[in-house]
Amino acid sequence: MVVKNICCLGAGYVGGPTCSVIALKCPEIKVTVVDKSKERIAQWNSDKLPIYEPGLDEVVKACRGKNLFFSHDCNAAILEADLIFISVNTPTKTFGNGKGRAPDLKFVEGAARMIADVAQSNKIVVEKSTVPVNAAESIMKILKANQRPGVSYQILSNPEFLAEGTAINDLLNADRVLIGGEESPAGEAAIEELCQIYEHWIPRKRILTTNTWSSELSKLAANAMLAQRISSINSLSAVCEATGADIAEVARAVGLDSRIGPKFLQASIGFGGSCFQKDILNLVYICECLNLPQQAAYWQSVIDMNEHQKHRFTAKVIESLLNTVSGKKICILGFAFKKNTGDTRESAAIYVAKTLLDEGASISIYDPKVENSQIHEDLKYVGITPEHIESHLSIFKDAYSATKDCHAIILCTEWDEFVTLDYEAIYDQMMKPAYIFDGRKILDHNNLLRIGFHVETIGSRLGQPFKNRRYSTSPQAL
Ligand code: NAD
Numbered sequence: 001m002v003v004k005n006i007c008c009l010g011a012g013y014v015g016g017p018t019c020s021v022i023a024l025k026c027p028e029i030k031v032t033v034v035d036k037s038k039e040r041i042a043q044w045n046s047d048k049l050p051i052y053e054p055g056l057d058e059v060v061k062a063c064r065g066k067n068l069f070f071s072h073d074c075n076a077a078i079l080e081a082d083l084i085f086i087s088v089n090t091p092t093k094t095f096g097n098g099k100g101r102a103p104d105l106k107f108v109e110g111a112a113r114m115i116a117d118v119a120q121s122n123k124i125v126v127e128k129s130t131v132p133v134n135a136a137e138s139i140m141k142i143l144k145a146n147q148r149p150g151v152s153y154q155i156l157s158n159p160e161f162l163a164e165g166t167a168i169n170d171l172l173n174a175d176r177v178l179i180g181g182e183e184s185p186a187g188e189a190a191i192e193e194l195c196q197i198y199e200h201w202i203p204r205k206r207i208l209t210t211n212t213w214s215s216e217l218s219k220l221a222a223n224a225m226l227a228q229r230i231s232s233i234n235s236l237s238a239v240c241e242a243t244g245a246d247i248a249e250v251a252r253a254v255g256l257d258s259r260i261g262p263k264f265l266q267a268s269i270g271f272g273g274s275c276f277q278k279d280i281l282n283l284v285y286i287c288e289c290l291n292l293p294q295q296a297a298y299w300q301s302v303i304d305m306n307e308h309q310k311h312r313f314t315a316k317v318i319e320s321l322l323n324t325v326s327g328k329k330i331c332i333l334g335f336a337f338k339k340n341t342g343d344t345r346e347s348a349a350i351y352v353a354k355t356l357l358d359e360g361a362s363i364s365i366y367d368p369k370v371e372n373s374q375i376h377e378d379l380k381y382v383g384i385t386p387e388h389i390e391s392h393l394s395i396f397k398d399a400y401s402a403t404k405d406c407h408a409i410i411l412c413t414e415w416d417e418f419v420t421l422d423y424e425a426i427y428d429q430m431m432k433p434a435y436i437f438d439g440r441k442i443l444d445h446n447n448l449l450r451i452g453f454h455v456e457t458i459g460s461r462l463g464q465p466f467k468n469r470r471y472s473t474s475p476q477a478l
């Protein structure tokens with residue numbers, strides 16, 4: 001079989017961009033992305049796509065209506081597809097066995113049942129969602145138990161490694177594509193079909209093939225190890241603050257060791273995003289189920305350190321503001337979990353905003369891409385009442401209006417535009433003393449100190465504004 005028709009179940013942050021790039025690079029293949037949410041599909045078919053991702057608009061514009069289609073008719077797309085990606089959400093369970101750790105596989109199972117109900121010809125089913133080790137076996141069980149005569153299935157694992165904000169570039173220039181499959185002639189043939197799709201733009205040597213379980217576990221391992229680097233650098237940031245060392249210098253020195261490398265050593269307010277926490281919890285749960293408690297505890301500590309970092313940073317804000325933020329107006333710059341996305345899932349800014357609201361502060365928020373309704377939804381989800389949101393939260397369309405009359409600015413997301421703001425003008429319209437807490441270490445701290453701000457950041461001590469310390473004569477006196 002040569003794949004001529006692809007269907008993707010799930011038009012989210014992964015399904016949408018991944019299949020748009022496949023359509024761009026494989027013009028002879030018809031790609032249909034379906035979702036059970038009619039609203040999401042309508043957005044994919046509109047001028048304002050449901051997700052913000054640099055470069056995505058151009059790719060969608062180039063292919064939509066030619067060989068790329070967005071539809072909510074899941075059955076029709078499954079019927080005509082040779083290959084089906086399952087790219088549905090796999091959130092952490094919020095109830096029952098494994099609550100708070102195990103992934104909830106109801107959407108994956110739902111997708112498998114949909115395929116089994118509808119399929120009338122052979123299908124290659126590809127797990128694109130991040131799943132626990134062995135999920136392919138569960139999918140196969142569902143498909144086999146409901147198989148029509150003459151229909152056969154092959155299940156592949158093809159985890160996605162894109163990061164939000166750089167998804168298109170990550171897809172076009174993937175470090176590697178990983179494909180796991182059954183170790184049998186039919187399994188190998190299916191792997192080959194998927195390889196041929198990626199080979200339209202990814203060199204063969206960067207397409208790794210392996211068995212299904214190794215592929216599934218590699219995805220969890222990659223995310224766990226990336227997050228572990230951030231927790232490691234964040235743990236060292238506390239040591240820096242206590243000693244006077246500078247975490248940027250430490251990261252530079254450590255990262256120049258070619259065995260370690262410089263990436264993912266940026267100390268921060270704490271990692272967010274829909275994947276790291278969920279996937280590590282998944283790994284912790286797998287270790288527990290395999291009776292590997294030490295391994296479970298090791299990976300759990302990566303999450304614990306991240307929670308601690310968010311708490312430590314927010315506590316520093318409150319302590320610096322004379323231990324009370326009640327009645328004060330505080331501006332949060334950036335609400336997304338990282339720059340170049342409108343996604344707020346697990347964003348550290350949610351924790352900061354909730355804590356400040358609980359402490360009685362009024363907050364103003366500006367983020368270039370996050371929708372107002374999303375901010376409201378996130379704060380309601382963490383327990384802030386609609387009345388409290390109404391009376392204590394304002395959302396602005398630019399940083400200058402958001403910072404006006406504020407006692408403090410907390411920078412939560414590293415958007416480029418925050419680096420080039422006119423901080424003299426911002427200082428002039430703030431309450432004094434004016435504080436800036438740079439949770440991303442992207443601002444020019446010396447300039448801010450010169451202007452008169454009280455500046456705090458992660459992993460280094462900055463002290464008071466220059467004018468307050470001009471009488472200091474020696475480094476010790478600082
Ligand atoms: P998402 O929530 O943005 O999108 C999932 C979509 O699937 C939703 O729109 C939902 O309506 C739809 N859906 C659920 N069940 C369906 C069904 N039976 N039929 C059709 N549509 C259905 O999720 P996402 O961020 O795209 O993540 C998808 C998977 O990819 C997850 O397992 C995630 O862990 C993994 N992943 C995500 C990223 C990322 O950066 N977001 C990166 C790599 C891997």
Ligand code: UDX
Nearest residue numbers: 160161162163164264265266268271272273275337338
């Ligand atoms: C991550 C993985 O990188 C990607 O391979 C996987 O497919 C999905 O999960 P994503 O969550 O989209 O991608 O973004 P990523 O760039 O990994 O950032 C995650 C979080 O870590 C963000 O909050 C980011 O700000 C933070 N981070 C990242 C740091 O705090 N320091 C760093 O050095 C790097």
